[in-house]
Amino acid sequence: MTVDRLGIHFGSFIIYFYAIIILIGVLAACFLTSRRAKEAGQDPDLIWDLATWLLIAGIIGARLWHILLPSASQVANGITTQYYLTHPLDAINIRAGGMGIPGGVIGGALALYIFTRIKKINFLTWVDLIAPGLILAQAIGRWGNFVNQELYGAPTSLPWAIYIEPAYRLPEFAAFSYYHPLFLYECVWNLAVFFLLLWVEKQFAESVKTGDIFLLYLIGYPVGRFLLEFLRLDTAQVMGFDFNQYSMGAVALVALVVLMVRHARDTEAAALETEEPVAVEEKTEE
Numbered sequence: 001m002t003v004d005r006l007g008i009h010f011g012s013f014i015i016y017f018y019a020i021i022i023l024i025g026v027l028a029a030c031f032l033t034s035r036r037a038k039e040a041g042q043d044p045d046l047i048w049d050l051a052t053w054l055l056i057a058g059i060i061g062a063r064l065w066h067i068l069l070p071s072a073s074q075v076a077n078g079i080t081t082q083y084y085l086t087h088p089l090d091a092i093n094i095r096a097g098g099m100g101i102p103g104g105v106i107g108g109a110l111a112l113y114i115f116t117r118i119k120k121i122n123f124l125t126w127v128d129l130i131a132p133g134l135i136l137a138q139a140i141g142r143w144g145n146f147v148n149q150e151l152y153g154a155p156t157s158l159p160w161a162i163y164i165e166p167a168y169r170l171p172e173f174a175a176f177s178y179y180h181p182l183f184l185y186e187c188v189w190n191l192a193v194f195f196l197l198l199w200v201e202k203q204f205a206e207s208v209k210t211g212d213i214f215l216l217y218l219i220g221y222p223v224g225r226f227l228l229e230f231l232r233l234d235t236a237q238v239m240g241f242d243f244n245q246y247s248m249g250a251v252a253l254v255a256l257v258v259l260m261v262r263h264a265r266d267t268e269a270a271a272l273e274t275e276e277p278v279a280v281e282e283k284t285e286e
Contacts, residue, residue: 005017005147006018006148016147018145018148019144021140021143021144021147022141022144024140025136025137025139025140026051026055026137028133028136028137029130029134029136029137030047030048030051030133032132032136033130033133034047034048036132036133040125040129042125042129046119046126047130049115050111050112050115050126053112053114054112054130056111057107057110057111058104058105058107058108059104059107060107061103061105061106061107061108062099062100062101062103062104062107063094063099063100063103064107065099065100065101065102065103065104065106066098066099066100066103067084067091068081069100069236069243071234071235071236072234072237073170073171101225102244102247102248105134108134112126112127122210124210127211127213128201128212128214130214131197131213131214131216131217132194132198132217135190135193136190139187139190139191139194140187142183142184142186142187142190143187145183146162148168149168150168150183151183151186151232152164152180152181153180153181153182153185153228153232153233154179154180154231154233155173155176155178155180156178156179156180157178158180160184161178161180162178162179162181163177163178164179170233170234182228182232185228185231186224189221189224189228190221192220193216193220196216196220197213197216197217197220200216207263209262209263211262215255215258215259216255216259218251218254218255219252219255219256219259222248222251222252222255223252225244225248226248226252229242229245230245
């Protein structure tokens with residue numbers, strides 16, 4: 001047995017640190033969601049049944065996102081969607097890397113919807129319960145990118161810049177040694193969103209509607225991802241645009257509109273209920 005930066009080697013078999021970090025994130029999310037479910041009067045054990053569904057669907061969704069939206073450097077090296085379609089073994093080889101978080105969230109959401117329909121439980125209740133754990137798992141999982149020396153930003157001389165080994169640098173930036181730790185920025189942002197979700201849920205308990213916490217997640221995470229894409233070097237380009245950035249911006253905007261509309265209706269209804277009837281003076285004939 002040997003250990004290096006990538007993982008633990010048992011001959012030709014490797015247990016990657018990236019996989020261990022992802023597993024830690026998943027377990028943290030499950031324990032947190034189980035506790036939140038119990039506090040909300042839901043069955044806390046359901047999350048352990050659901051975890052398998054979410055993990056499998058999340059991996060499939062994340063891999064499909066990567067296959068359909070390969071990065072610019074992959075396309076330059078001939079690794080395109082067409083390549084994956086004609087090399088199915090490479091398409092399913094997740095050990096070689098290549099996962100897209102947006103696809104993982106979509107896959108997990110679909111699995112959760114099916115699960116809640118089967119179990120006859122409320123979908124919105126459970127996406128609210130899961131949302132803080134999900135963003136926490138994402139924050140933890142980003143350290144897997146540090147291990148793999150990926151998800152770094154533009155070259156920089158800032159004190160917190162990270163060194164990237166030559167083998168992991170993009171060819172056009174081979175002369176640069178230090179880069180923005182984009183994985184760290186996203187981790188910190190995700191942790192901020194995590195605490196925000198918990199704070200809003202507690203601070204505005206009387207006004208928070210079922211589904212609001214998940215909507216806040218759909219605003220918080222995409223906004224951070226949208227901003228950080230400006231620093232990213234290896235983006236997924238569609239017709240010359242950074243697809244991840246534009247899709248994240250669209251998701252955040254739609255979620256914000258939905259959140260505002262559903263609460264505007266409540267505000268309007270409350271105003272109508274509290275409005276005093278106008279007194280009508282009756283004229284009396286003299």
